[in-house]
Amino acid sequence: MTVQVAPQPAVGTSQDVRARAEGESGWLVVAEQECRDLWTSGRGLMLLFLFSVLLSAVTYLTSTNQALNFLEQRESVNLVLQFAVAVGVLATLVVSADGISGERERGTLETLLVTPVPRRSIIAGKLIAALSLWFATFLVSIPYVWVLARGVGILGQALVLGLCVGTLVAIGLGCIGLLISAACNSNKTSIAASIFLLLILFAPTQLPSGLPQGWFFEVLLRANPVASGLAYISSLLVEGHSWTQDLSFLITPLLTVIIAGGALVLAGPRLVRLTRGENAG
Amino acid sequence: MTSITVEAVRLTKNFGRRSAVEDVSFTASQGEIVGLLGPNGAGKTTTVRLLTTVLEPTSGEFSIAGYPHTSATEIRRCVGVLPESSGYPSPQTGGEYLRFYARLYGLSRSQARSVSAELLAAVGLEERSRSRISTYSRGMRQRLGIARALVNNPAVVFLDEPTLGLDPAGQAQVLSIIRGIAKSRDATVVLSTHLLPEVEELCSKVVILNHGRVVASGSVSEVIKTALIEQSAELRVPLDLVERARNVLAGFRDLTVDQTPEQPDVLILAVDRPGTGAAPGEVMNEVLAAITASGIPVLRFELEGSRLSDAFLKMTSEAVA
Numbered sequence: 001m002t003v004q005v006a007p008q009p010a011v012g013t014s015q016d017v018r019a020r021a022e023g024e025s026g027w028l029v030v031a032e033q034e035c036r037d038l039w040t041s042g043r044g045l046m047l048l049f050l051f052s053v054l055l056s057a058v059t060y061l062t063s064t065n066q067a068l069n070f071l072e073q074r075e076s077v078n079l080v081l082q083f084a085v086a087v088g089v090l091a092t093l094v095v096s097a098d099g100i101s102g103e104r105e106r107g108t109l110e111t112l113l114v115t116p117v118p119r120r121s122i123i124a125g126k127l128i129a130a131l132s133l134w135f136a137t138f139l140v141s142i143p144y145v146w147v148l149a150r151g152v153g154i155l156g157q158a159l160v161l162g163l164c165v166g167t168l169v170a171i172g173l174g175c176i177g178l179l180i181s182a183a184c185n186s187n188k189t190s191i192a193a194s195i196f197l198l199l200i201l202f203a204p205t206q207l208p209s210g211l212p213q214g215w216f217f218e219v220l221l222r223a224n225p226v227a228s229g230l231a232y233i234s235s236l237l238v239e240g241h242s243w244t245q246d247l248s249f250l251i252t253p254l255l256t257v258i259i260a261g262g263a264l265v266l267a268g269p270r271l272v273r274l275t276r277g278e279n280a281g
Numbered sequence: 282m283t284s285i286t287v288e289a290v291r292l293t294k295n296f297g298r299r300s301a302v303e304d305v306s307f308t309a310s311q312g313e314i315v316g317l318l319g320p321n322g323a324g325k326t327t328t329v330r331l332l333t334t335v336l337e338p339t340s341g342e343f344s345i346a347g348y349p350h351t352s353a354t355e356i357r358r359c360v361g362v363l364p365e366s367s368g369y370p371s372p373q374t375g376g377e378y379l380r381f382y383a384r385l386y387g388l389s390r391s392q393a394r395s396v397s398a399e400l401l402a403a404v405g406l407e408e409r410s411r412s413r414i415s416t417y418s419r420g421m422r423q424r425l426g427i428a429r430a431l432v433n434n435p436a437v438v439f440l441d442e443p444t445l446g447l448d449p450a451g452q453a454q455v456l457s458i459i460r461g462i463a464k465s466r467d468a469t470v471v472l473s474t475h476l477l478p479e480v481e482e483l484c485s486k487v488v489i490l491n492h493g494r495v496v497a498s499g500s501v502s503e504v505i506k507t508a509l510i511e512q513s514a515e516l517r518v519p520l521d522l523v524e525r526a527r528n529v530l531a532g533f534r535d536l537t538v539d540q541t542p543e544q545p546d547v548l549i550l551a552v553d554r555p556g557t558g559a560a561p562g563e564v565m566n567e568v569l570a571a572i573t574a575s576g577i578p579v580l581r582f583e584l585e586g587s588r589l590s591d592a593f594l595k596m597t598s599e600a601v602a
Binding site for chain 2: 026030035036037040041082106107108110111112113116117118134146274
């Protein structure tokens with residue numbers, strides 16, 4: 001068979017392409033494709049389905065406890081919202097941890113690296129796609145929060161709080177996931193390290209409230225972006241504090257975004273390479 | 282007028298203490314197909330990765346389509362690459378895949394759609410544009426990869442082992458596409474491959490690498506000449522005329538004539554001291570002329586040591602030794 005590859009006047013010359021490329025947003029194209037891959041491959045939907053099953057179980061259990069007067073209604077809302085944030089953040093972390101190491105392992109990174117899209121745009125596109133999973137989990141959790149928050153007048157506050165704090169923590173951990181992914185040649189290592197990190201961060205939030213909580217616990221809580229974010233949600237929803245009263249809890253999540261995001265922005269071109277380390281491309 | 286589109290000057294890449302590519306220099310012009318040859322680990326892939334800005338050179342410099350190696354973004358805009366063992370996103374369709382890459386080069390959605398349809402047709406995949414890549418055969422994936430390498434209408438196309446793992450029909454299809462790229466698009470093709478007969482047929486220039494160094498470069502005939510391969514030939518004549526043929530050949534001073542009992546009608550000719558008198562090729566021409574002039578019908582005349590594969594083996598084995 002003889003295949004003739006004809007010239008393409010529609011594409012124009014490399015100069016034309018260059019002229020057009022200046023007006024295009026590479027990060028948007030990458031983000032769109034990554035989102036499509038995430039959601040049409042069924043990976044995102046599967047995670048979302050598992051999340052909704054778990055959230056249903058948690059909501060059922062908390063509402064049953066509430067009926068038996070073991071759990072105050074505000075606490076039920078807080079618990080479900082914290083669960084939504086924790087799982088949404090976990091999903092974001094796992095997806096972002098696959099971002100670079102996964103491409104390396106699948107052999108698709110090199111073709112991306114030879115395009116004129118800046119490395120930082122590739123990172124930004126991947127982060128946005130990972131965050132789409134957080135926003136999806138948040139959307140799924142809205143009806144559950146609505147069911148539990150009826151009658152106590154905290155629905156709006158809970159949703160805004162969950163969205164703001166959750167997004168902040170998800171961006172921070174998404175950036176960390178990408179940094180871990182860039183540092184690993186193996187996708188399994190990257191995802192395992194990310195989940196391990198999240199478990200370490202999430203563990204303090206699960207300590208029984210009856211335990212003595214001295215300065216060490218306070219430091220541990222405030223140094224932890226997940227735990228301090230969730231503590232801020234609790235302080236508003238359960239303890240009824242004002243929005244500004246415990247803002248210091250948000251310092252660590254904010255610092256995480258600044259430091260991890262800054263590292264990605266500054267070191268992005270060196271991080272997105274064919275392989276990591278000395279032999280890096 | 283053709284212009285130089287690829288120019289590598291003393292390109293070196295070290296990975297720690299190990300040198301993957303050392304002092305590699307060559308040029309390629311517009312519309313030319315350059316074969317980058319070498320045994321496994323010779324530095325072909327590293328050279329391609331250097332020239333496509335995936336790796337940064339330790340020393341040396343290069344330019345692509347007039348852009349110096351320091352202008353990585355400019356270079357990426359005017360090259361197309363099919364990397365060795367390139368992966369493909371299985372859930373995407375062929376059309377989606379090409380549209381995505383076209384948009385990465387700044388094309389609008391509608392332009393990307395038309396370019397992808399055009400390229401899929403050009404590589405014979407138009408009917409599979411809506412099929413997931415996971416359902417594609419290896420040959421189809423390679424052709425899709427070549428189509429992707431062309432979405433930006435590049436001035437230089439780098440194809441790293443494009444025929445690896447393909448059956449003969451698949452290889453022929455891919456080679457036909459490569460020929461088309463250089464001819465119709467006037468693009469430079471840098472082809473890294475192990476298929477020496479095809480390189481001999483397709484490439485106007487070859488660069489042979491061994492242990493990261495260029496051991497020969499130039500046109501195929503120049504490279505063969507550089508290798509100074511001892512030429513031999515097999516001459517088959519009718520059995521009853523073998524003795525007459527031997528008498529004719531006895532007049533050539535630097536020629537050794539042998540025979541094997543298995544093939545008594547075949548004379549094995551070898552030039553004794555190549556490079557000292559007339560070139561071996563010329564001696565063989567004179568032999569052929571003398572035999573035919575004496576009225577002996579030539580049933581077969583096969584020249585050994587005049588192919589690129591001979592030069593390749595000689596040069597790469599010499600360097601190993």
